[in-house]
Amino acid sequence: MAWGGIVLTENPVTDYDTFHLALPRNRLANIRTTKRDMGGYWQADFDILPESREEAQVLLANCLGRHVEIHHDYGDLAWEGMVNSVVLETGTATIINSLNDMGNDVWCRYTPIGGTTVARSTVYESAMSKAKFATKQFVLGGGEIAAASADQFASLYRDWNFWPRPTLQQINTEGQVRALPGLTLKCIGYIRTFEWMVYNQTILTGTALASTVMQAIVTACGQFVASSVIGPNNTVITREYDADRHPLDIMESIASLGDSDGYTWVIGMTRGRKFYFTQATPPFRLRSG
Amino acid sequence: MTFPKASSIFALYDGENYVDLFRATDSIAMAPGREGIGDFSFSPSQYDEDLASLDSLTFKETVTLNHRSGRADSMVYAERRLIAMLRKAWQYHYRPRHNAPVVLIAKAPGETNPRYAVVRQCPAISGRNRITSEAFRQAVAADGDGVTIERFIWRDFMPGTMPSPIVLGQVGGGPTAPTESVIANYRDNHAITDVYVADGGVFGPNLYGEPGLLNLFPAAPAVGDIIYFGGDDPFFNISLWLVTAAVYVGVTFVWEFSNGAAGWPDLVLGDTLTLYPDDDIWARTGLAAINVWPGSTWAKEVVNGQNKLWIRCRIDAIATSFTSPPQNNLYPIYNQRNPYVSIPANTLEGDAPPYLLLRAKSPEGGDADETFANVSKILIGSKSRGLDGFLSHINLGNDGNPAGVTVTYGTDTAAAASPEAPGGDHAHITFATDITMVMRARVVLQDLAADFVGEYRPFLRIDGSGTFDGKVQIVVRLDSTSDFASKNVGPEIDTVGDESFEVVDLWPLDRIRIPFGKFMSADDLAGADLIFEIWASRDAGAGELDLKDLILIPIDEWSVEYVDPVTDIEFGSSALRGLRLLDDDGGVITDRTMLRVLSAWNGTPWPAETWSRHGLAPRLDPKAEHRLYFLIEHYNATGEWAGPPLSAQPPCQLAVSLYQHAVYFNLRGDE
Numbered sequence: 001m002a003w004g005g006i007v008l009t010e011n012p013v014t015d016y017d018t019f020h021l022a023l024p025r026n027r028l029a030n031i032r033t034t035k036r037d038m039g040g041y042w043q044a045d046f047d048i049l050p051e052s053r054e055e056a057q058v059l060l061a062n063c064l065g066r067h068v069e070i071h072h073d074y075g076d077l078a079w080e081g082m083v084n085s086v087v088l089e090t091g092t093a094t095i096i097n098s099l100n101d102m103g104n105d106v107w108c109r110y111t112p113i114g115g116t117t118v119a120r121s122t123v124y125e126s127a128m129s130k131a132k133f134a135t136k137q138f139v140l141g142g143g144e145i146a147a148a149s150a151d152q153f154a155s156l157y158r159d160w161n162f163w164p165r166p167t168l169q170q171i172n173t174e175g176q177v178r179a180l181p182g183l184t185l186k187c188i189g190y191i192r193t194f195e196w197m198v199y200n201q202t203i204l205t206g207t208a209l210a211s212t213v214m215q216a217i218v219t220a221c222g223q224f225v226a227s228s229v230i231g232p233n234n235t236v237i238t239r240e241y242d243a244d245r246h247p248l249d250i251m252e253s254i255a256s257l258g259d260s261d262g263y264t265w266v267i268g269m270t271r272g273r274k275f276y277f278t279q280a281t282p283p284f285r286l287r288s289g
Numbered sequence: 290m291t292f293p294k295a296s297s298i299f300a301l302y303d304g305e306n307y308v309d310l311f312r313a314t315d316s317i318a319m320a321p322g323r324e325g326i327g328d329f330s331f332s333p334s335q336y337d338e339d340l341a342s343l344d345s346l347t348f349k350e351t352v353t354l355n356h357r358s359g360r361a362d363s364m365v366y367a368e369r370r371l372i373a374m375l376r377k378a379w380q381y382h383y384r385p386r387h388n389a390p391v392v393l394i395a396k397a398p399g400e401t402n403p404r405y406a407v408v409r410q411c412p413a414i415s416g417r418n419r420i421t422s423e424a425f426r427q428a429v430a431a432d433g434d435g436v437t438i439e440r441f442i443w444r445d446f447m448p449g450t451m452p453s454p455i456v457l458g459q460v461g462g463g464p465t466a467p468t469e470s471v472i473a474n475y476r477d478n479h480a481i482t483d484v485y486v487a488d489g490g491v492f493g494p495n496l497y498g499e500p501g502l503l504n505l506f507p508a509a510p511a512v513g514d515i516i517y518f519g520g521d522d523p524f525f526n527i528s529l530w531l532v533t534a535a536v537y538v539g540v541t542f543v544w545e546f547s548n549g550a551a552g553w554p555d556l557v558l559g560d561t562l563t564l565y566p567d568d569d570i571w572a573r574t575g576l577a578a579i580n581v582w583p584g585s586t587w588a589k590e591v592v593n594g595q596n597k598l599w600i601r602c603r604i605d606a607i608a609t610s611f612t613s614p615p616q617n618n619l620y621p622i623y624n625q626r627n628p629y630v631s632i633p634a635n636t637l638e639g640d641a642p643p644y645l646l647l648r649a650k651s652p653e654g655g656d657a658d659e660t661f662a663n664v665s666k667i668l669i670g671s672k673s674r675g676l677d678g679f680l681s682h683i684n685l686g687n688d689g690n691p692a693g694v695t696v697t698y699g700t701d702t703a704a705a706a707s708p709e710a711p712g713g714d715h716a717h718i719t720f721a722t723d724i725t726m727v728m729r730a731r732v733v734l735q736d737l738a739a740d741f742v743g744e745y746r747p748f749l750r751i752d753g754s755g756t757f758d759g760k761v762q763i764v765v766r767l768d769s770t771s772d773f774a775s776k777n778v779g780p781e782i783d784t785v786g787d788e789s790f791e792v793v794d795l796w797p798l799d800r801i802r803i804p805f806g807k808f809m810s811a812d813d814l815a816g817a818d819l820i821f822e823i824w825a826s827r828d829a830g831a832g833e834l835d836l837k838d839l840i841l842i843p844i845d846e847w848s849v850e851y852v853d854p855v856t857d858i859e860f861g862s863s864a865l866r867g868l869r870l871l872d873d874d875g876g877v878i879t880d881r882t883m884l885r886v887l888s889a890w891n892g893t894p895w896p897a898e899t900w901s902r903h904g905l906a907p908r909l910d911p912k913a914e915h916r917l918y919f920l921i922e923h924y925n926a927t928g929e930w931a932g933p934p935l936s937a938q939p940p941c942q943l944a945v946s947l948y949q950h951a952v953y954f955n956l957r958g959d960e
Contacts, residue, residue, distance in 0.1 A: 071850070
């Protein structure tokens with residue numbers, strides 16, 4: 001199936017600015033998309049052929065977090081997600097700008113000196129970063145330190161990482177400067193934004209049905225979810241997740257349990273930022289009978 | 290710019306200056322040497338491959354030039370112009386502020402017309418060192434300089450300039466050879482039947498179908514004079530060709546529709562009315578269109594002895610003067626009721642799909658409200674096969690469809706009259722006895738499967754009565770309604786259910802193939818029926834559902850979506866509304882999709898902002914007859930800008946024209 005154009009627009013859940021970049025097919029190369037049964041739209045990469053160095057530099061700085069739609073040659077949607085990293089290749093240097101290490105809601109898990117139970121530091125946030133990119137929680141591991149040190153660690157990380165900035169990744173001393181830089185955009189599906197958050201629990205003890213817990217996670221952490229379909233799954237699971245785990249990890253674990261009839265279940269996000277937790281289609285059983 | 294037929298041409302042109310590479314006669318001459326211009330090489334199929342754009346491929350011209358001049362410094366002058374021109378060519382592609390292409394113009398001996406190609410760059414100029422060159426020292430000449438020019442494909446028109454629009458085919462009862470074609474957002478068979486001018490209450494003759502010069506108001510217009518348009522079935526468009534603009538100052542016109550009770554409610558510009566080319570429609574000449582959406586209260590009324598559905602335009606006040614009426618000529622007044630543009634065979638020229646610019650102008654009326662007057666999405670699909678029997682819009686009310694198309698109904702479903710529905714009826718589902726997913730409406734296309742061979746995106750237009758909470762699904766069957774017939778079953782699709790003419794993508798992420806496997810020329814579908822079924826379920830509540838029509842956008846030849854970026858969610862300023870047009874350009878000027886704003890001062894289409902093109906720019910095979918089928922969508926009055934779902938009410942209208950630069954691999958000849 002051939003590719004059509006790609007459209008970049010503003011972050012769909014923040015109200016920071018407007019952005020619209022319609023890239024016709026002749027400005028694109030090396031389009032690759034991945035869609036998983038477990039996860040839906042997962043990742044995509046493509047190269048933009050910039051019109052000028054200036055445009056490449058602007059895109060390096062201003063593409064992150066943008067909504068991405070990749071289309072088939074006949075116009076229908078092939079993939080959607082957001083820009084997670086931008087890589088600029090000048091021929092002599094590689095510069096990367098990424099949301100990977102960005103955090104605007106940062107805390108430190110640590111063990112107080114001489115203590116035995118894990119504690120959390122103060123949460124340090126950046127309202128400006130959240131306004132542009134939405135919330136991205138980041139949990140630091142502090143080891144055995146004092147509470148003040150944990151706070152200091154989290155505060156410092158927030159100050160350095162609340163806003164993504166281009167980083168020199170590599171210098172090629174034998175390279176030749178290209179007439180126009182190469183620009184690669186690496187995108188993630190919205191399901192991956194469940195890795196931006198941390199989910200613990202709604203209650204410290206007890207169990208709940210898989211569908212109930214899934215709904216609670218989506219409500220708490222699904223900031224990019226526009227709508228959802230959560231099918232009835234009566235598998236009984238715990239309500240305790242007090243380990244600062246990413247919800248994507250928890251959701252995949254829950255889905256992997258399947259259902260009591262032995263059918264496989266999947267989670268993911270599809271077009272229109274729609275989350276699903278449903279029996280796999282076509283349904284197939286993990287075991288016979 | 291004309292060139293004598295006998296001469297050969299090989300020249301560079303940047304819009305202002307020429308560098309003639311084939312001038313052997315002047316004192317400062319530059320012409321191909323003994324090795325001449327290098328041989329050509331191309332693959333006839335290279336433009337049929339998976340190309341990013343027509344400009345994805347370049348061709349190389351290698352020229353061996355001889356220079357001659359009386360003085361060395363004069364020769365420098367000629368060389369400098371050549372270098373500057375080729376530098377400009379590079380800058381055009383790599384420095385955006387340089388926005389005029391450099392063009393290579395060529396013509397072989399005896400070739401009638403010249404051909405043009407955008408120069409991409411000159412990777413190398415080489416030659417003998419002038420200090421030691423014997424020819425230079427003795428004759429101020431350079432022998433055998435090599436110039437390599439990378440260019441794009443030849444075309445028949447100067448790149449970067451607009452040609453005249455191509456002549457389109459007749460659609461419905463419209464003009465026979467228009468350069469601008471009205472696109473309706475529905476399809477039915479129902480022509481209007483009556484057009485009257487009432488002069489002080491005295492009715493003139495029926496002007497419908499009259500081809501001559503027609504006064505559209507009395508010769509001496511006065512307050513209370515009216516023009517009526519009437520039909521037996523709902524219509525949403527009236528198209529005219531005005532040859533004389535009305536002359537008036539300070540006149541107020543009121544548009545109204547019949548409600549069966551002599552009430553004549555207003556049609557409100559922007560809400561229930563749009564006018565093309567603008568709201569002062571009678572003061573214009575050329576194509577004019579009136580698009581109406583009277584709604585559920587539109588009812589028949591007796592006017593001049595005719596019991597019809599009417600719209601009318603009444604002179605409500607004359608503040609200053611109304612000197613003379615507008616006049617229609619050339620083409621009879623008609624109602625466009627087809628959603629396609631026809632491109633006759635042999636209209637598109639050249640050796641491969643031409644560069645095409647599709648221009649869609651919108652009528653006036655849009656405001657900050659999300660209505661049919663503000664277009665935010667356009668889907669187009671091209672088809673060149675099976676045009677006799679293919680139809681893109683099938684009315685599920687079983688009214689206004691062509692012969693061979695029959696709609697029958699399943700559980701809890703029946704046809705119901707609706708003045709809002711294409712054809713005048715829709716399929717109404719009550720869910721009274723069964724809310725599960727079962728067949729509700731079945732379309733049988735008798736003996737028509739052969740004309741539908743191809744691939745399609747299926748859409749359904751629905752209207753939930755109350756808040757409908759449920760799903761719809763399409764089932765396609767070949768030739769038989771039996772449970773054991775070959776069939777394809779689409780996914781169950783959630784609807785929003787409370788929007789007027791909500792567009793449901795029935796098979797997102799996939800397509801319908803007809804037949805379901807590969808079709809070869811040795812295969813035969815003659816006599817086979819094609820069957821589409823619409824299934825529906827209700828998940829909750831007591832809502833009911835109206836099925837308006839099934840829309841099939843062909844995608845296997847060329848298809849695209851143009852989408853409003855909605856850069857302003859308060860006023861929807863980036864929508865296609867009055868005094869705007871959308872240009873989708875595959876490279877006539879340059880590859881882009883541009884919303885233009887028409888200057889109120891002089892009508893110039895100023896470039897304003899970029900719309901998204903989902904897919905590729907128009908790419909149609911030359912020589913063949915094509916139809917471009919449209920689905921025009923807008924945000925909904927009860928929704929919000931950029932908020933799903935989009936709707937597609939029938940009175941959405943566009944006026945479409947096409948411009949081409951034909952392309953050639955080698956000679957252009959006399960095309």
